[in-house]
Amino acid sequence: MSTELLKVENLEVQFKSGSTVTKAVNGVSFTLNRKENIGIVGESGSGKSVTATSLLRLIPSPPGHISGGKILFEGKDLLTLSDKEMRDIRGNDISMIFQDPLTSLNPVFTVGDQIMESIKLHQKVSKKEAKQKAIQMLQLVGIPAPEKRLNMYPHEFSGGMRQRVMIAIALSCNPKLLIADEPTTALDVTVQAQILELMKKLQDEFNTSIIMITHDLGVVWEICHKVLVMYAGNVIEYGTVEEIHDHPMHPYTWGLLDSQITENIEDHEMLTTIPGSPPDLRQEIIGCPFAPRCSYSQDICFSKAPEMVEVKEKHFVACHFQTKENRLNRKERSTHARAVVKS
């Protein structure tokens, strides 16, 4: 068995509305090995969630459609499968947890029904066995008195408990890949810590790989091995978490890391920000999408799109000035911060 579980090549997703075409994802490539976790980070609108939902072909169509690329899951291209074959994969081999646990659970069915639904769909088991399995799953995700909880409705659960139920549903068929779309964003820090701990524990038990979509870098450091930084539908940097944290190379990643509030920030020191806002994806972007906001940009950035280059082993960056031979010197953080405040 090869270690490679998922390979995404040049994935492109577009949304059409009237005469405008929004290129939400523009050539995303990455590989994910078994038992490995990858984080996808970026601002709202950078294409994180679209990338993840298109892996399961869940993009609403129309208006959206996957216009190019390959999604190889255990060597099979998911984009060439029939709808029925795809249904066998969803929830069974690949499952997903969404951000808002209240809207993603059906309010008119009990929690037990919803967990059993996916078990009965994918496994040849009797109703009784399915129920046993559902109780087992609830126990596993740390819900007390699962026999009683099974007959309760989602509104009787707290936010953290609902997210546990979502995780129970997602893991009920022992998937090989779990896609988690901002699973802890709607939760309190204390509950977030509980859920992340639970995900780590269950991963060891089930040997599942996780794709973690988040805008919180803290969550990435917590749980991921590799990280993909996205900006305006493009992957701009990709590498192991240690590499990205210790030696980030793309100016956008610098900005992202610097705008985090960390313990060692001085009293009354201004926070570093990235000036401006992300580009409108309805318009064609010529050159590097980050160029207008980048304090290092030069003429070439506005005319030619940079390519992904492997600058170090397993560290890819899409920037004209970061190549194997050349390195861009990162400006002093404090001076950079002050310059931004003045402008």
Place this chain on the structure above:
Amino acid sequence: MPEPLLKVRDLRKYFPIDSPIPFKKSNQSVKAVDSVSFDVMPGETLGVVGESGCGKSTMARLVNQLIPPSSGTVEFRGENLVGMDAKKLRETRKSIQMVFQDPYASLDPRKTVGELIAEPLVIHRIGDKASQKKRVLELLEVVGLSHYHAKRYPYEFSGGQRQRINIARALVLNPDIIICDEPVSALDVSVQAQVINLLKELQRDYNLTYIFISHDLNVVRYMCDRIAVMYLGKIVEMGTYKEIYENPKHPYTKALLSAIPKESPHDNKERIILKDAVPNPINPPTGCHFHERCPYMMDICSTKIPQLMDTGNGHIASCHLLEEN
């Protein structure tokens, strides 16, 4: 020592719960805010942190008298706002403004940005049309937007820009104190940093006082001078930000701080994982409300409610562990 700008004493808000039997009066209630007291000094930022449902937002609305408290007093510049007559209260409220969490829900979609910012001036009948317009343009500049934005509608703006509009609205009457209820929670990190910088600059330029409510402990540490930690309607710990972060006394504060996500992949921090979630506020645990989740629980905790104790350096906390020493 200067007089506190705002003096809150023994503030309570109990929301009654409907009885399951029709027409029968229920004597159950949710103690959303239960005997909260604090002072806010001019020019300082008081942070309020806690999990959802701990009463942070209710407390903010009580301070502003948007909802009437069940008991207690809120003194602003020596005058009690509780029970003040409506006309006078309206006048006083000019000095106490609010910024809300959701920048998408808090702006009327049918008004232009100019109308939205001028609205407080119109309501309080300050100035004529021309001077109101001038003030709007001035404020747009102050919060980092441009003149031409005044004619646009809220849907044309991003979350961060909308929050700037909300800040301009709060500033238009020259308030002394602004209550910020999770002002940056709905924003992306890079935009969050922009809005935080703006709030800091405004505080310096206009000598503003903030009550800053947030569940993000990193933001609170950066923004605030003093921090109050709330749990199930009560303040369980309060002190300067240095004291709270470097020398937390209450086990709940310790657990909250340990739950902050890592700062780097190399970080191997010890974590106190709390059991379960916040208990039901209709039926809070007896004794110390936190005892069921507390890793240091003792026998006394389930029977006796701990009192807030001064532990020096203006740091107060309510825990039976402190009483022992």
